Amino acid sequence: MKKNAVFSAYGRLKYDTPLKYDCGKLCDGLCCKGADDRGMILYPGEEKLFSDKKGFQIKKDSIGRNILICKSDCNRKIRPLSCRMYPLFPYVYEENGEIKLKVIYDIRGLNSCPVVFNKIKVSKKFIQSVRLAGKELLREEDCKKMLWDISREIDEIIKINEMMRG
Numbered sequence: 001m002k003k004n005a006v007f008s009a010y011g012r013l014k015y016d017t018p019l020k021y022d023c024g025k026l027c028d029g030l031c032c033k034g035a036d037d038r039g040m041i042l043y044p045g046e047e048k049l050f051s052d053k054k055g056f057q058i059k060k061d062s063i064g065r066n067i068l069i070c071k072s073d074c075n076r077k078i079r080p081l082s083c084r085m086y087p088l089f090p091y092v093y094e095e096n097g098e099i100k101l102k103v104i105y106d107i108r109g110l111n112s113c114p115v116v117f118n119k120i121k122v123s124k125k126f127i128q129s130v131r132l133a134g135k136e137l138l139r140e141e142d143c144k145k146m147l148w149d150i151s152r153e154i155d156e157i158i159k160i161n162e163m164m165r166g
Contacts, residue, residue, distance in 0.1 A: 005140040006043045006081060009133035013084040016129040018115060018122040026114040039069035040082035041150070044142040053078065065146075081133070087115040088127065090134020091154060092147045101138065101147075103130045107157055 042050070042058070047066045050056045057069045068080045089106040092099055109116040137143040 004045065005136045005138075005143050006046050008136040008139075009043075009081055010084070012129050012133040012136060013081070016123065016126045018087060018126050027112060039067040040080045040086070041146075042066040042068050043081050043137065043146060044140070046080060050078075050080070085130045085133060087113045088122065088130045089150065089154065090130055090137065090147060092134070092138070092144075092151045099138065099144075099148075101131065101134045103127050103134065104154075107154060107161075110157070110161075 047058050050058060050068055055071050057071055059067050059069060061067050087106050087109050088103050090101050091104045092101050105116045105119065107116060114120065115122065134147065137147055
């Protein structure tokens with residue numbers, strides 16, 4: 001894989017983690033278990049990094065995105081970008097005709113991630129690393145489109161949650 005935005009984003013998140021301890025201990029690694037074929041979305045080209053790795057399976061989700069399903073214990077050195085950024089997300093939006101980015105809790109994990117549903121404070125250094133990784137991803141159109149599409153999914157989840165609350 002050429003040194004592209006995804007590879008650069010990996011570098012931004014090489015050492016930083018959301019908490020000082022493995023947050024997977026809070027949920028017993030729910031997002032890492034591959035239960036019910038749940039996994040993490042792969043960014044464009046990222047599937048090449050995992051296609052020949054033992055313990056992983058790549059599937060398509062309902063809208064055709066590559067999803068990485070972990071089939072063994074997590075080797076934290078070999079994690080997809082979505083996993084490295086989680087439980088945060090580099091949310092993109094348009095303001096005054098310009099694309100903006102802000103780091104938010106990834107509410108797609110609202111029902112499964114204690115860090116998200118309890119709004120546990122994460123490291124400022126981690127937030128900054130996710131922001132920088134998001135900026136790297138915005139450099140390439142296919143990654144930018146993916147961030148945009150996921151951000152709109154998050155908007156829909158917010159709307160649904162607001163409607164359910166009345």
